[in-house]
Amino acid sequence: MSNEIFLPIDLNENTAIEFSQKLRKFNLTSNKSVMIDITNFSKNNGRIEPFASLLVINSLRHFFAHCLKNDINYSIRYIKEHRIVNTYAKTLRFYSSLGLGIGETPDTDYVGSSMKNFIPIMRYPVKTIKQSLDEYNEIKKIAERIAIVASRGKEKLFKYIKFCLIELLRNIVEHSESKYFWYCAQYWSSINCVEIAIMDEGIGIHESLKKELDEDDINNALRFSLIPGCSSKPTTHYIDDAENSGFGLYMISEIGKENGDFIIASNKDLIKKCKTNEVENFTFLRGTIIRLRLNIEDLREYELELEELRKKGLQLTENYKIYREKKKYAPGTELPKLF
Template identity: 30%
Template sequence: MKTIFFPSHFGRDTLNSFFKQLEENLNAPEILVDCTTLNYSYPSGMLVAGSKMRKWIKHRRENGLITKKKGYDSDKKVHGYLRHLGFFDFIGMGEGNVVGEASGSMTYLPITKIEKPIIDLQVQDVKEWYDEIISQTRRFATLLSGTNEYTEENKLYHYALREIVRNVFEHSLADECYLCGQRWADGRVEVAVIDEGVGISASLKRSFEIESEIDALRKAIKPGVSSTTKIAEADNIYDNSGFGLYVLEQLVSSFGWFMLGSGSAKIVSQGKAMREQELNFDGTYIGLRLNSAPRQFSGILDDIISQGEHEAEVSGIKTTASGMSKFS
């Protein structure tokens, strides 16, 4: 019987070898998944690995293949943490809390499912759709900022989560997404959001010629680039302007790191450096790490959008950021 070991920790850059093992043994008759090797888990690595594993486990079950597990019930803090956050339920192992059972605290946001709001544009205004997303993400921002007060830090996390979630539902064709997060004692915060939709490359092909999946990611973080950039205005029902991911990459990479992945491609932006990597994932994931939060988020947001609108104009894209992208 083949054994697949968890990596030493679930992190931003630790999943490639683990994913290759999963892919190579997708149809092996009998597999033992050994969790004992895991020692630590970060939100981005955990959620991305979880989505990969849940599809892998589902495929094996549907095809009558045997998958056994070991070590998930150890006394290690990491396994207790994963059981509490809903990880083993999320991937289909059925251990610990179910997704959504843990309520979270001022130090962590457990794995949480957000469902796409239903809107009938015949009788409702799109603002009602946005209001529903705002309502859902505001609570999560409070957890991550560590305060109930609407501080600049609270505004930042609310803006980030709101823009990521609405980006998912406007472009991915997915009806749900998952997020989780962690706040450490020193103020560092990491957030991850995944969807299992069509992916960025397929989405952007509505408006652009896409050479590869890495090319799609490069385009996705440019100002004014969206799946709706070149479609009829009447079809752009959410008034999307293509500034959400651009703003987040510019902002977050200045205070920590920004990760975006879809299909076989992944980028990590930190400071002025950007790395391009490979990692096979069906859907899209975004990871954010902020080592510190800007004290004047609203002012920085205005500056980034102003610069982005100029860059878009220079590149021949005649658009300005939507009211929602400017709203902090």
């Protein structure tokens, strides 16, 4: 097997997943070194999307950690900065997120506005939230800051993005055990679509739900994580004040499904949901990455959407509680139609 792995010119959902799968399949026992080649990517002005960029960054960081553990030399082949054609990747902080000295780092602060089309890759320390006087209020401020840029001044879109980000950030702080979270966003006016991607490099959903789910259900951990009422115990002290406590990922996944699409990837598994279908896949990463895409013209009324989802969520919560109770006394109970 060749010890070279090439980054595709275009980084979209499909190519990024395929690249992550290549890293997973790479034989670490029969190679003493590996080269990640990004020269073709840098020499061409290919497309690069938020979710795809974070998936590649996470997969490579995870892969390099495995290389170190197995005493395998690894390197990245790239071209000098003045020869780079894909300058958007530099502006997006993609190169620097791979540890290359090209462009601003993801730790650099970014002051955006509703006039911007994107938010570059950002890395934010979780301890900043945990050390604040009011964790929930700190999360809301971060969510609002991102939503202002990503919504481009559209009030309904702002409400949706803020709501979803608050719950995503809460999940990271409460359950991931990650030191940082990463995020970026893109608004495409040509197709009236916005994409927000957020990731952590924590323990992952399977590990987080290990005490909640039994051996029969843990392989479906990603699916169970989208059911209201299925959650590991929170580690934060503000849980009772949160507006959408307990319904988080369920509501976000449904909002994405009804108004665009939703992707959740954690460790080795991935699920994508949209109106027309649902797809499962596999990846190679540490922690969890979530993508929310919203088609702006198709957005339903915010308050109506949330009210309907809450009503549906309450029924699903009851169904899930009944299922868990039955399993205590009858292991192997068939899973009801929760998904």
